[in-house]
Amino acid sequence: MPARSRTASRDFDFSEMNISYRWLRTLAPDIDDSAARIAERLGMLGAPVDEISELGGGLGGIVIAQVKEVRPHPNADRLRLCEVDAGGDTLQVVCGAPNVEAGRFYPFAPVGSSLPDGMRIRKAKLRGEVSEGMLCSAKELGLGRDHAGLLTLSGEWEPGTSFVQGMGLEDTRLVLDITPNRPDLLSHLGVARELAAGGEGSLRLPPLLDEDVELEIASAEREGAGGKVTVTIEDPEGCPRYMAAVVEGVTVAPSPEWLATRLRSIDVRPINNVVDATNYVLHELGQPLHAFDLDRLAGPEIRVRRAREGESLVTLDGVDRRLDAEALVIADRDGPVALAGIMGGEDSEVTEATTRVLLECALFDPLRVRGTARALGLSTDASHRFERGVDPTGQPRALHRLIELIVAVAGGTVRPPAVDAKSSTAKRIQVLVRGARIAQVLGVQMTGEEVDELLRPIGFSIEATPDGSMVAVPAFRPDVTREIDVIEEIARRRGYDSFGVELSFFRPGHVPPDPLLSLVSDVHALFQRWGLLEARTAAFAPAGSDRVPLLNPLSMEESHLRGDLADGLLRRVEHNWAHGVRSVRLYEIGTVFGPAGLVPREETRLAAVLTGPRRPSHWSGGDELWDFWDLKALLLDVAELVEADVRPQAEGSDRLSVHSSNGDVLGQASRVDPAHLDAPAWAEPVYALELTLRPPPPCPPKAYVELPAFPAVERDLALVTPAGVEAGAIEESLRARGGLLLERVAPFDIYEGEGIPAGTRSIAWRLRFRHPERTLTDDEIDAIVAAMLRSLEEEHGVRRR
8 A cells, every 4th residue: 555645646547557668677687678679579468568758858958956045036926046056157047846945956957958848948037037947847857747846856966967867767668558457567577577588587676785684574363463563454354464564763855866766767756765665666566565654653553444433534645535334444543544455544644753664565355445445536556456456475575675675765673573464375276277278279289398388487387287287376367267367378478479370170069149149140230231330329318207317427418327229329410410411321239228126127229310312422323312111121121130010100100110929019110300300401301210129039940851752733823802802811811721732822923904803903823732742633733722712702702813
């Protein structure tokens, strides 16, 4: 948990990991690739680099200068006049920074130099006083986001020294995009492990002291004491492990320049040597840490527990935060002093008066940290790592590293013993990986030795067994739990581009595809054939009847979940009209919501809108517009997919409805009322449809039928049919009288005119008869046809022409 004073929560995307190229090579000396090549390799390993920036770029003209004297500006209350020694004659500089002090060293841009943003420094008058240069902040130099004051340089410097060389800024920053499943890459050591030629065994932590600090550790189960401090874990589920050590006799002061420069290289603002040490180890090893002022802890004791009713905590950012019972806190005898895994408290903050510090190195439950951080609207470097999972075995090394660094930069001695309170012990996951499964997934045969060569450098242990390779997963890889995860690691380390592009044989699965997904795929294909474009509109909508309200809406205009799709598409039509687009043809398949108790009702729907010309304007033809018949034709095609009927809502109505086989209304289609649209004068009519996508009932299994062995007999009948009799009724009657011998019946001609009575029409039908075991005779067919004709005349008044 970081103790970064009032900058503990940085205002940028924590999924990005800033990596210093020089720091990386310090941990892995065998890395000799350029920064650009490292970026390319990381991208192939699944950690793409979003940005590469040269830290010293644009700072060639900046020097280190000493302010000799500071006096008020005669004509401005907020400005001061500074006498500056930049390695030559003393210069007068007008400065408005509140932290400028006589005797201190700052970066200085002399007249004629340029800043990274391209601003050229000129001699100028400010409120009547000459200014011969500019004292700079970290933000102005492109080294951070802090612009509240000048960048103060600790130590003694020769005025006029090159700022880039003096600060060791000949470095490159790589900004990595780290996915949530790879918390091991949220540290320089984790990235170095991926890149080092010798793997994990070739990594080294640079020594900080001439002699190592001996760290005596007293292990305990949930409760222990050491260094005059008692540690108790009252919530073992929220905190499986808590380590604490006391360092006495420290001197809190600005960090030495090497430490401050290293933090600035990754866009972390230096605060003081103790706090900077915790941040250094955080970014080096990936383990969040925190430093308390021991003399400001009641007891002194540490209790890891849930917050109690009515408790609050003023965090390091100065905000008084009310805590609920789910919040995990670090408390002393009197109350909370820190939000576990997120941010420390103001009352126990390390200051210049601090001489004794309690160092925390703990393991917190990711779900508890995430829940508290979101409830409080707070995100920090520490919470970002705890939410994804830190190495459950890395606390002793991180605490030892932090103690060495604090002793090196702030002095002091360790008061033994350090406390290691644990409620559980992490165990390494064992996964059996079969060679046949590797070959099936990756398409290549790999031996156990090849698997070992790929995985051992990144911390995996492999043991050969008769059934395959037993792989022990390192504790810092919580994302690897199954055989397929290990196979993915093998592919990643081998290189995805090393596999062939040819298709291998495969065996289809026995599980049929989901009927709804199959239907959605067919609908996509249909609408693409019609030339419509797929849209994806937001699932949020304004308040309305039968709409589900959101608990935490983004805005009042989108405070509810949508109850239909067509409204969103119509808003897209208006958007296109506003940009002068006449022809709009969109469709969308998405989820709509409706109130249904505690959990909203969800259903998948299809919607489409059509307006304007059917096709782009061309000299070969006119601009035919989408019309009602196009809408009906499209709806009929959709209805065929869902095995539904399309009917007019009323006789002569231009509103159509879609009915399922059991009579349910699935949706409707019509022309949109112009009063519901914000349409320009030139807009064409808009047609819309929306219906629920419900897969048709499964078809019964098809039985095998042998090809017929005997010939069929066909007869053609021309039937004089009254105008009010539908052809479907005639077909039903023919099939009823034809029985099992009638194989097929279909109309093939229709005639109206001379030769038949008025008010009738002649429909010609072709009948096909077949017996499965013998050839039919003419007498048999004549008898069947005669029965058909008698039935038609009796039931429908139809007679043979």
